[in-house]
Amino acid sequence: MIKRLCEKIDEKGSPIVVGLDPSLKFIPKNILTKCFAEYGETLEGAAEAFGRFNRVIIDSVCDLVPAVKPQIAMYEQLGIPGLIAFQKTVDYAHEKGLVVIGDIKRGDIGNTARFYAESHIGSVSVGSENYSPFDEDFATVNPYLGTDSVQPFIDVCKENGKGIFVLVKTSNKSSGDFQDKLIDGKPLYYHVASKVNEWGKQCIDGVYSDVGAVVGATYPEVGRELRKVMPNAFILVPGYGAQGGKGEDLVPFFNNDGKGAIINSSRGIIAAYKREGYEKFSEENFGDAARAAVLEMKIDIDNALDKALN
């Protein structure tokens, strides 16, 4: 699957993934009012609003970006109707030719990890039938439980041609509480990155492995270090935009050929119509605002890479 993501990045000419993290706070009133009129102020109504919002965003950016990353917590918050909206969002993104990274951050032991993997990036047998319940292309995985919690995801990747991104260094402020603690002179995230490199050797497809890593844009120096520790790992970089990361911060996550990383922005794109400098977009035109934000982000990254690599 990493090969497909690389091809899609080349095709669209942008290493950008749009985080589909809807929130009732920034869904335009016209959508909310219609959904609440149809379904009441219910979980179903809110989930329907998420779905309609996402479809407009996907329509607005699908020719510009290779991938989307729905954050399942946003949908799980709305219970069953929310998870149905998650599933429909994955399907709609696939219809539009996008790679889907399920930001699920699951992690559990042995067989239990395998069940998560089958649900999200594999298939489940029921009697003589097979089903792919959520059917993302990649899933994010939490490594705290160790190798036997990650290997089942890798096995399912190999069986189904899918991929994972393992959390190494996250973009939040407290990520250092444990991830930065020194073990034999190196931070925990370094040790996790070494394991990611080792795990990834099982499924290298071209230059990169189907086992990638998550490293936050808010820690560019860490990105520089880990780019070397995991030469075959594609890096998924959250934290650009709303969380503070800028174009120039992203350079260290890429290899010298300008490949090897994909940058996520969520609120900065899907709620762009609320941003400073985007006043010309009305709430109803949130899709156009999202498109403009992707184009602005693309220029920011292109300029930073051009400056650094040429």
Place this chain on the structure above:
Amino acid sequence: MIKRLCEKIDEKGSPIVVGLDPSLKFIPKNILTKCFAEYGETLEGAAEAFGRFNRVIIDSVCDLVPAVKPQIAMYEQLGIPGLIAFQKTVDYAHEKGLVVIGDIKRGDIGNTARFYAESHIGSVSVGSENYSPFDEDFATVNPYLGTDSVQPFIDVCKENGKGIFVLVKTSNKSSGDFQDKLIDGKPLYYHVASKVNEWGKQCIDGVYSDVGAVVGATYPEVGRELRKVMPNAFILVPGYGAQGGKGEDLVPFFNNDGKGAIINSSRGIIAAYKREGYEKFSEENFGDAARAAVLEMKIDIDNALDKALN
């Protein structure tokens, strides 16, 4: 909520939580056949089988144990129908007066963590309405992302009178990959336990805090050490039975008054009819076998505690 769990443990006289982790492999044929006849070999059929299986287990053990712990991965494996079965299982356990520990092992940053917490142990606002989508009493939480990923769960606990168990040292073989690495001379799990103790001070209710910890039965020496590091944390102990833990291994997880821990067994109880020594129970009598397994486990723990504490 920890106070309620303690009261329930006293009332039932057993610190045992039954892991409701159904799998198609051990659902009796009579249930499977009926469900597949009604729903076909579909996710709905499998989920219906999980639900019927769980109801029999709950009916068979609800007077003996204070709590059940459904592992959401088993249900998520079956997609939306599975998650509906999870929700119905939580509701049915509540009807029978049981405390429900949602074994969800979620973890994410800031607001995103809050969405998971609201979904599972809190409530969500939609317009002027409030909903509690999954409505467990406790949730398990992965700490790898640090304080600002755990605090939103604690906030939701405080607002809703609920609790969490934070993964500290898990029962699996590879748990040492990262959890055992030495930081300033102490393993990572020790540092996580220190944080659990610190986090828990915000919500002590009686002797114990609504912030508990998960420490695997397979590491009794670690249990002994961490019991002291987290004096106010209730310890949820997985790994008894099928994973290898025995009654005598459990003593270190308890305080000197025989309180402060709750022991989970999943397959060892719900699939007891397949165990050596349980041949007298036919597949159809899996509920009676589960009941017998709980009683056997209760005696094993009682004997171990009697021997150690008296």
